[in-house]
Amino acid sequence: MTDRLDPPPLAEPAAPASGRQRTTARLRRALPFVAGVLATFLAIALYLALFPAKPGITQRQVADTVASALASQTPGPARSELVFAAIQPSLVLIEIDTAPDETPKPGAATPPTEGLGSGVVVNLAGQILTALHVVEDATHIKVTFADGSSTGATISSRDEDSDIAVLDPDEIPAQLVPATLGNPAAMRIGSEAYIVGNPYGLYGSLSSGVVSGLERSFRAPDSDRVYTGLIQVDAAVNPGNSGGPLLDRNGNVTGIVTALINPTDDDVFIGIGLAVPIDVAGGAAGAPQY
Numbered sequence: 531m532t533d534r535l536d537p538p539p540l541a542e543p544a545a546p547a548s549g550r551q552r553t554t555a556r557l558r559r560a561l562p563f564v565a566g567v568l569a570t571f572l573a574i575a576l577y578l579a580l581f582p583a584k585p586g587i588t589q590r591q592v593a594d595t596v597a598s599a600l601a602s603q604t605p606g607p608a609r610s611e612l613v614f615a616a617i618q619p620s621l622v623l624i625e626i627d628t629a630p631d632e633t634p635k636p637g638a639a640t641p642p643t644e645g646l647g648s649g650v651v652v653n654l655a656g657q658i659l660t661a662l663h664v665v666e667d668a669t670h671i672k673v674t675f676a677d678g679s680s681t682g683a684t685i686s687s688r689d690e691d692s693d694i695a696v697l698d699p700d701e702i703p704a705q706l707v708p709a710t711l712g713n714p715a716a717m718r719i720g721s722e723a724y725i726v727g728n729p730y731g732l733y734g735s736l737s738s739g740v741v742s743g744l745e746r747s748f749r750a751p752d753s754d755r756v757y758t759g760l761i762q763v764d765a766a767v768n769p770g771n772s773g774g775p776l777l778d779r780n781g782n783v784t785g786i787v788t789a790l791i792n793p794t795d796d797d798v799f800i801g802i803g804l805a806v807p808i809d810v811a812g813g814a815a816g817a818p819q820y
């Protein structure tokens with residue numbers, strides 16, 4: 531007779547978990563996440579402690595920075611400064627006497643200078659271009675160079691039709707700087723114009739303006755001479771400027787001052803000065819062609 535196997539006894543069902551156990555289990559599962567969040571915050575806090583954020587730039591700081599940058603910039607020299615620096619080493623003061631040459635008696639006072647004018651050194655030989663009317667009646671000519679040295683001079687060439695003379699100094703200074711000669715054909719009405727000379731004996735005076743006319747004509751006072759092809763400028767020209775250089779904006783000599791026009795009897799400037807173009811001045815006086 532076959533033995534009958536009885537089925538194994540059924541396991542007793544587990545008792546349901548209590549609320550505390552469920553909460554504990556959830557906390558255990560959440561613990562790694564919470565720990566990670568805390569670690570992240572701690573790392574951020576440590577970074578900010580070690581590397582604090584820089585405060586943002588305010589509008590006031592921007593304005594102060596811009597103002598400081600502008601104040602630190604040194605503006606370049608004015609154009610007139612550059613022109614004067616270019617011509618000043620070549621400028622000459624001309625003083626003349628017109629009295630007959632006489633040997634001064636011992637102890638006698640030196641006779642006063644009877645005339646003043648300007649000139650400009652144009653080559654390494656020390657030749658000086660000036661206006662003829664400045665020196666044509668002179669019995670003695672004295673020239674003073676930019677370095678302060680003085681010497682006598684003689685007229686080596688002249689052209690009455692252009693009112694131009696070339697002077698040869700008796701002695702050449704150790705430091706001689708000829709002027710750079712420009713192109714008068716490049717001058718236009720409205721071009722910048724600079725006059726440098728010795729008005730009323732005030733050595734090295736500069737005035738500025740523009741070219742206000744070209745191909746002008748001028749009749750010399752108390753004379754039948756008529757000068758043509760002149761450059762008209764409104765830069766100030768006064769007695770003592772005659773023979774001095776007319777300059778372009780680059781400091782190049784484009785003319786030799788010859789006259790000022792004034793309808794009154796006062797020998798002062800009213801706005802019209804005239805200059806002989808430098809190519810005419812050099813060539814007409816027999817100077818080398820520049």
